Amino acid sequence: MPNALATTPVAAKPAATVPAAPAESAPAIERAAVFTAKGLAKTYDMGEFRVHALMDVDLTIYKGEFIVLLGASGSGKSTLLNILGGLDRPSSGTAQFADHDLTHASDDELTLYRRDHVGFVFQFYNLIPSLTVRENVELVTDIAKDPMLALEALTRVGLAERVDHFPSQLSGGEQ
Ligand SMILES: Nc1ncnc2c1ncn2[C@@H]1O[C@H](COP(=O)(O)OP(=O)(O)O)[C@@H](O)[C@H]1O
Numbered sequence: 001m002p003n004a005l006a007t008t009p010v011a012a013k014p015a016a017t018v019p020a021a022p023a024e025s026a027p028a029i030e031r032a033a034v035f036t037a038k039g040l041a042k043t044y045d046m047g048e049f050r051v052h053a054l055m056d057v058d059l060t061i062y063k064g065e066f067i068v069l070l071g072a073s074g075s076g077k078s079t080l081l082n083i084l085g086g087l088d089r090p091s092s093g094t095a096q097f098a099d100h101d102l103t104h105a106s107d108d109e110l111t112l113y114r115r116d117h118v119g120f121v122f123q124f125y126n127l128i129p130s131l132t133v134r135e136n137v138e139l140v141t142d143i144a145k146d147p148m149l150a151l152e153a154l155t156r157v158g159l160a161e162r163v164d165h166f167p168s169q170l171s172g173g174e175q
């Protein structure tokens, strides 16, 4: 993938990288592409200058793959994930999830895409400070199709004892 960050006056940083394709000697397996991005670019217009956060990114992710996106801070990882997660749109290029076109989708279509297909764990958890742990999780179960019970989900991650705590009463890891 080409350098994901570019051009003056923004200092160039190493591009985020994705793992190389399997060696050619690996047996050929028919794999279904889940994510396909072609020529993806994202430019933030800052008035005086423009930040080229992504430039000409091609990416295919196949069903069942577990992907680590690795790169220096500022190399465009969050920008790419925001586009693949339907939170933002590219400046140019195309991004597709199965048969969902993420490039031209309306806001409503992206909302449904996120609701039905994407799970986010944000760097800053985006918990609602005035809601308890149980209520924060119930917010999601309100909009999900066929959701797991909040208490069951919290029990699975060892937080059954914390359901009535507020986010500020949790450790960083618990949050
Ligand atoms: N909303 C924004 N407006 C302007 N520039 C941004 C914005 N978001 C990110 N950037 C810039 O785009 C580049 C890529 O950022 P980002 O995708 O957050 O990097 P990473 O997640 O790899 O640390 C950085 O130079 C960052 O400063």
Ligand SMILES: [Mg+2]
Binding pocket: 077, 078, 079
């Ligand atoms: Mg980031």
